[in-house]
Amino acid sequence: MSAFLRSSAPPIAVGPGAQPGEVPTDENQSTGLERFELEQRLQGKEAFDMQPLQSDRIGTISNPISVNSAFPERVIGCSGSPAGSHDTLYMRLTPERQYHRCGECGSVYTLNFTGSAHDEHH
Numbered sequence: 001m002s003a004f005l006r007s008s009a010p011p012i013a014v015g016p017g018a019q020p021g022e023v024p025t026d027e028n029q030s031t032g033l034e035r036f037e038l039e040q041r042l043q044g045k046e047a048f049d050m051q052p053l054q055s056d057r058i059g060t061i062s063n064p065i066s067v068n069s070a071f072p073e074r075v076i077g078c079s080g081s082p083a084g085s086h087d088t089l090y091m092r093l094t095p096e097r098q099y100h101r102c103g104e105c106g107s108v109y110t111l112n113f114t115g116s117a118h119d120e121h122h
Helices: 032-042
Strands: 065-069 074-078 089-093 108-113
Touching (some): 065 074, 074 108, 089 108
Parallel strands (some): 065 108
Antiparallel strands (some): 074 089
């Protein structure tokens, strides 16, 4: 049994709900990733990196464009450099391959997996 299940505190993924007769707020009823993001914002933090990938340069094998991910797999879209140079081509980054190259412009991307290999991702 994991420590998460043994904890007597309620998990962060579930809100307390509204009292009878009240209209629930986001803080009361949000769950899952939405609740995690809300909790982070209430603490003055950003839960997810929402900045676009670098498009001011073409990634190379010696200097690839690094993509951070808490998950072991990430789908990205490349539109060239400068941005919009070609139609967006999507590729799946995985830790099994160190480098991933755009078939249109040749830009090289690499996945920087920041999560744990033992996390259970559903």
